[in-house]
Amino acid sequence: MNPTDRTLEPSVKEAPAHAAPTTAPSARWREERVTKDAPTPVLECVDVDVRYGGFVAVRDVSLPFGHNEITALIGPSGCGKSTILRSLNRMNDLVDGARVDGKVQYWGQDIYGPGVDPIEVRRRIGMVFQKPNPFPKSIYDNVAYGPRVTGMDVDSMDDLVEQTLRRAALWDEVKDKLKQSAYGLSGGQQQRLCIARTIAVEPDVILMDEPCSALDPIATLRIEELMVELRDRYTIVIVTHNMQQAARIADRTAFFTADVDETSGDRTGVLVEFDLTSKIFENPSDSRTEDYITGRFG
Numbered sequence: 001m002n003p004t005d006r007t008l009e010p011s012v013k014e015a016p017a018h019a020a021p022t023t024a025p026s027a028r029w030r031e032e033r034v035t036k037d038a039p040t041p042v043l044e045c046v047d048v049d050v051r052y053g054g055f056v057a058v059r060d061v062s063l064p065f066g067h068n069e070i071t072a073l074i075g076p077s078g079c080g081k082s083t084i085l086r087s088l089n090r091m092n093d094l095v096d097g098a099r100v101d102g103k104v105q106y107w108g109q110d111i112y113g114p115g116v117d118p119i120e121v122r123r124r125i126g127m128v129f130q131k132p133n134p135f136p137k138s139i140y141d142n143v144a145y146g147p148r149v150t151g152m153d154v155d156s157m158d159d160l161v162e163q164t165l166r167r168a169a170l171w172d173e174v175k176d177k178l179k180q181s182a183y184g185l186s187g188g189q190q191q192r193l194c195i196a197r198t199i200a201v202e203p204d205v206i207l208m209d210e211p212c213s214a215l216d217p218i219a220t221l222r223i224e225e226l227m228v229e230l231r232d233r234y235t236i237v238i239v240t241h242n243m244q245q246a247a248r249i250a251d252r253t254a255f256f257t258a259d260v261d262e263t264s265g266d267r268t269g270v271l272v273e274f275d276l277t278s279k280i281f282e283n284p285s286d287s288r289t290e291d292y293i294t295g296r297f298g
């Protein structure tokens with residue numbers, strides 16, 4: 001991708017770069033991964049505050065999200081993890097009363113800046129939600145939906161659907177029932193279909209809000225394995241309550257907590273610490289992080 005491919009103006013209609021399907025790199029799963037000291041940010045929050053009406057839900061967040069890395073956002077309930085995640089692709093625009101101050105930069109361009117098309121932002125920066133939410137359509141149409149509505153220039157929709165389902169590690173399980181309803185799939189398969197639907201429009205970044213919390217342990221491991229496979233191609237940001245999950249898959253981890261205002265009682269999320277995942281879990285710099293990961297708090 002060259003820098004001109006990263007503009008966020010309306011109706012970017014580039015030819016999709018559908019490369020050959022990725023082979024399952026399962027051997028990489030659980031391999032130690034050498035990570036650079038400083039991430040090359042695809043996305044970056046700079047002094048971000050998010051409010052709901054007069055309530056400051058999270059304040060003063062500066063955080064880079066490294067290219068082809070998985071970044072985990074962890075912390076106790078209500079500390080603003082999902083709020084920050086939604087600010088990364090302007091999903092908060094759809095929430096009544098939500099306001100984002102500061103900058104969220106995508107390859108250096110403020111996604112809240114003038115002339116930026118939020119639809120294009122959400123195509124570049126896709127999102128997978130907590131509960132699998134396939135459309136009430138066939139498996140095929142779930143994948144084809146995004147490319148159709150965004151007017152992607154597609155040579156063969158059949159090829160695109162196959163390549164996307166392969167990339168989402170679902171093809172072998174569904175190739176004989178593409179015209180059947182997505183609702184007939186298991187929860188884990190539905191979540192992989194939602195991941196396929198997200199990657200079908202060739203995003204750069206995938207945001208995942210507790211994508212495994214509705215899944216059993218086997219389906220969870222399958223999704224974790226998939227995330228590690230997808231990291232070669234996409235930048236991934238995941239909110240998770242599951243610290244083992246963050247420790248297993250994330251290159252870097254950001255720990256948030258909530259500061260309580262003694263007068264109003266309001267709890268405002270703050271970023272406590274951001275570092276390599278191994279550092280956060282083995283030798284955190286802040287005692288609040290240590291208390292949380294050792295289970296003394298939260």
Ligand SMILES: Nc1ncnc2c1ncn2[C@@H]1O[C@H](COP(=O)(O)OP(=O)(O)OP(=O)(O)O)[C@@H](O)[C@H]1O
Nearest residue numbers: 052057075076077078079080081082083084095269
């Ligand atoms: N749509 C909304 N309107 C008003 N307040 C909201 C809204 N969404 C979240 N909040 C508040 O913002 C704060 C942060 O919520 P958020 O869901 O981002 O936290 P979280 O860390 O993701 O929590 P959890 O881990 O429980 O999902 C909380 O006080 C929450 O009540």
